[in-house]
Amino acid sequence: MTQVVRAAAALADKVEGWKRSGMRVGVVPTMGALHDGHLSLLRTARRHCDRVIVTIFVNPLQFDRADDLEKYPRDEARDLALLEAERADVLFAPGVGDVYPDGFSTRVSVAGISEELEGAFRPGHFDGMTTVVTKILGMAQAGWAFFGEKDWQQLQIVRRLVTDLNLPVRVTGCPTVREPDGLALSSRNARLTPEARRIAPALYQVMQQTAQGLRAGRDPVRELDDARSRLIEEGFASLDYLELRHAETLRPLADPADPARLLAAAWLGGVRLIDNIAI
Template sequence: MSAPIVTSLDELRRATQAWRRAGQRVGVVPTMGALHDGHLSLVRAAKAECDRVIVTLFVNPRQFNSAEDYDKYPRTELADAELLGPLGIDALFVPDGAQVYPPGHATTVSVSGITDTLEGAHRPGHFDGVATVVTMLFNMTQADRAYFGEKDWQQLQLVRRLVADLKLPVEIVGCPTVRADDGLAMSSRNQRLSVTARQQARALPEALLAAAAAIGSGANVDDVLTQTRETLAQNGIGPVEYIELRDSESLRPPRPCHPRRLLVAAWLDGVRLIDNVEVPPAN
């Protein structure tokens, strides 16, 4: 049995208004489809904490930096609905582009500071697209809680900042990265890796974890990052767009005794891979 697909915003709002009148807690899991176990872990977390759960599916054109990447993004709506069926969600909301960006749409949501670095520096405009569509999805679903994966760490911090700054009545829940058996962080884009590249890709999380352990043990950060770039290159992964140690919350240079995060973005087989891991704070 497939999850119930809702395409009309009016229909969704009738349902959410009834749920809210009944005092039920509504959770939402925003996605762009092509679902995998990482997405399903977010849905399970939402099901455990909420009375009603909505999964949204919208491939947002405004967060892509090239038309080619947008066109290549996998669209698997019916398969996604089948995958979600056993989890018992209340709605798979699949709005078309005209509902999200109707003619004359002229509003963009932008979060400064946290978006200026890392992904933001390499994908200009990407986070404006994310912030805009997330704000609209929160308004469309009227959810009490929203669930995001930690794999997209910078995106998670962006959404938290957005909600805090705009005083939006939704709690943001971050959920741990789900990894394949070889350690690679699950991503819809992984489907585009060749068999050979998929085997090479395991070197990315291995190198990242080794670097985090070395930094946590007190090794020189610059030396570790240089060695990690060399390790990735030796395994056919590159170019490396960035590998940086940052403050976990602000994504600025790390501060003493504050949580730290090691983040990476690199190319393999024409696919852009991102990942991050926690690093113990410096003394």
């Protein structure tokens, strides 16, 4: 049975007990609206750990747009049923007032990597994310934490944060889960109209073709320009970015021998989709 916990103190007691009996504790931080991508994180966590906490907290601090926060899907009963089926031990779902009580004043920020790509288009997003992730890791006191590669930049920032602040947790990234047609699972996909949903897989398809061209040694500037044009032709309204970057620092690729990642954010029918793949 998945136990629902709302108070940080109750979670701390539970985790302390588990750790005292030598158990490995893992945490999967989410914003709810769970889909198979989240559940794959949970399954990976279950393989590594004796006890798994899934957290659900729609963090107002990391939404740059009020309408996006308001429209973000929430259905705790449905989420809980999914967690029960996958045998999560705890659903930790604190309220906003518990996470940010009166007087809350602290921010955790990661310079450099947070300012690239998503950071340039969603001001404050990553500072909100790093602050709440630090808090969730503090509350959960788990030795293992699981994040999806779907949010690649977030994953790299969390790794940087955990290293920089010496947080006693091992961060594991888990591969993006996709629909059969290649669309990366995302809670925001539910907002796509049928017409937009039909177009959406083109993002991954074009990225795959571009990745093949890049791996074959073709000129990145031209490949990326072509890819951007193709996405607009396919029906995307606009692109925030489609870029080839250093896979860890997210900076422009200085040396072709460095690990590289192709990352994109594109608008389709009022919904912002992101995706990324290895080169």
